[in-house]
Amino acid sequence: MSFRELHPNIKLRLGVGFVQRLLGIMLMPLMVIHLAALYGAATAGALTLAVAVAGIACNFLGGHLADVHGRKPLMVAGEIGATLTFGLLALANSPWWQSGAATFVLFLLNTCLASAATPAADAMMIDVSTPENRTLVYTINYWSINMAFTLGALIGGFFYGDHFALLLTAAAALSAATTLVTWWWIAESAPQYAKAQAAGVSAMLRGYLAVSRDRVFLRLMVAATFTRAVEVQIGYYIAVRLSDEFPEQALTGLERWFPAVDGVAMLGILRAVNTALVVVFALFAGSMFRRLSDRVRLYAGLVVFTAGYMVLAVSNSGWILIAAAVLMTLGEIANVPVKQALLADLVDPAARTKYLAAYGLNARVGLLVGSLCVSVGAFVSPVGMSLLYGAFGLGAILVYRSLLPLREARRSAAEQSEAGPADTERNDTGRNDTEAAEAARPAAAPAQNGATS
Known part of the structure; x- marks a missing residue:
């Protein structure tokens, strides 16, 4: 493609x-x-x-x-x-x-x-x-x-x-x-069955209440919040730690351009490295990771991403910090598109925009966690904060591990329903094609959707 x-x-x-x-x-x-x-x-x-x-x-x-x-x-x-x-x-x-x-x-x-x-x-x-x-x-x-x-x-x-x-x-x-x-x-793209919904405030509230009861979606939110909580640390705890603890030093080999780098300057360098690598390499992610399945790409990306932030939480060596920034950026490039595709595959098409609006809350919660980590970091050592980031990353992997099989099951059901005869002959699972098609679609009642996992 x-x-x-x-x-x-x-x-x-x-x-x-x-x-x-x-x-x-x-x-x-x-x-x-x-x-x-x-x-x-x-x-x-x-x-x-x-x-x-x-x-x-x-x-x-x-x-x-x-x-x-x-x-x-x-x-x-x-x-x-x-x-x-x-x-x-x-x-x-x-x-x-x-x-x-x-x-x-x-x-x-x-x-x-x-x-x-x-x-x-x-x-x-x-x-x-x-x-x-x-x-x-x-x-x-x-x-x-x-x-x-x-x-x-x-x-x-x-x-x-x-x-x-x-x-x-x-x-x-x-x-x-x-x-x-x-x-x-x-062109308009909304599914017709999605547009045939009741309007009004009460209908909106019922719709979002149904979203909040979808246990599959809630797991997506939890996993996204875990990764967001790690991602924002460079602007919160890590920024404060570098400002307070990073000793002014010259970066070997770059003394001509950076004769002396303090914590704030180091933070700027790390941000620049992250942005530059994303701009340069993100478009080549498909060829870079083409031999990896979504599962391996997601897990490996999250591991590398989290490991990079764990190093940023403890190291005071300029070049080690830069290497960690490269590491976490490569992990980010690997896992972000897979996470977004997984979200797209698992939300109910009939209420897609409601799900996406609610999903945006993970960014707000992540920022809140970032703020709390600044306070926690005043009482916990850098090693403790690094281990906390590791726990967030592990939590995200475990949640996504429970979601990937569900997506594969839905894809398989969809492929079987498309490959089957157009009439209502029984397929080898004992269900007719109409029933198989319904199973392939995320449940119209999100609470049932979550119950199938």
């Missing part, structure tokens, strides 16, 4: 998604900095928290609406909203009009509209992909995210000062372009 063979929706969504992430990464930190300059750090923190909470709420709302009304209406509405809010933000920060209140309200609206559209966009990628090409799709998407992160941070950092309004104007123009692409060329 090559990029050219992918569904047109996937190729267009990868491009549109890259632009969206580029703008988000470029402008989100700048909006916080701008609000802090206008109102002070304390007030800006409260305003940013309000925006984050509203974004989470709209993410859940969008997950329900996209299952009821389809993917495209939510995506188009999100793009139109981004275009209008970026344009008005540019006006509210122009030489002709300066309004802090308008800036905050528009920032809030922009975040809400983008968050509401996100589950629909994620679900569309699953709708039009297949189990055979999903690992490729998510590998490209993973590379795209990291490339957007790199370029967005650079552009925002260099042009913020006297060009904030210009950045917002450019964001409005790019959003207008992605609106046209989404409107004209991206």
Whole structure:
């Protein structure tokens, strides 16, 4: 399977998604900095928290609406909203009009509209992909995210000062372009049985209650939270430890460029190594790991990823830390696309966007664990923190170990139902083809879905 063979929706969504992430990464930190300059750090923190909470709420709302009304209406509405809010933000920060209140309200609206559209966009990628090409799709998407992160941070950092309004104007123009692409060329992909659902608040709450009872999905959430809790440590406990404990030193062979590196500089080097390796190697992950099954790739990737972070938690040698960063990045490249494909295969298609909206909570919980680890690290030795990371990694592997056989069973059932006769003759399992097809599909009632594992 090559990029050219992918569904047109996937190729267009990868491009549109890259632009969206580029703008988000470029402008989100700048909006916080701008609000802090206008109102002070304390007030800006409260305003940013309000925006984050509203974004989470709209993410859940969008997950329900996209299952009821389809993917495209939510995506188009999100793009139109981004275009209008970026344009008005540019006006509210122009030489002709300066309004802090308008800036905050528009920032809030922009975040809400983008968050509401996100589950629909994620679900569309699953709708039009297949189990055979999903690992490729998510590998490209993973590379795209990291490339957007790199370029967005650079552009925002260099042009913020006297060009904030210009950045917002450019964001409005790019959003207008992605609106046209989404409107004209991206086709609706929601399954018809998914769209035939009740609307209203009570229906939304019942839908998310059903998601919360799906034990298979809850296991996916637990495993993802374990890995996220390890991943965020470089910005939490590891960052604090390096700042406090890392002795200033020269990196042998790099003295000309880095005559003396302290803990903060070392952290920057580790982040740069991680980002550079992902951008360079992620697109080649398919060829790098083509001889490995998904099972081996996932397990080995998680082991290497966790081992890298365990070293980062204890070492004070510059080159050992760099080697650990290389190790954890290779593990990350190996396991992330497989985890995303596993999620896509196991969620109920009839409520796909609800599942994806709820799945996003693992990132929030991971950040919470990261914050707690800073406090725990004040009382626990680096070796103890390293062992804690190892426990998180082992927990993730054990949970995924229970999920992979379930996916294989569903794939086998689906293949048998497709290969069988079109009539209702009994197959060799004693069930007719209609029953086999139902078994292949994740249960419409998620609680039953979990009960089959």
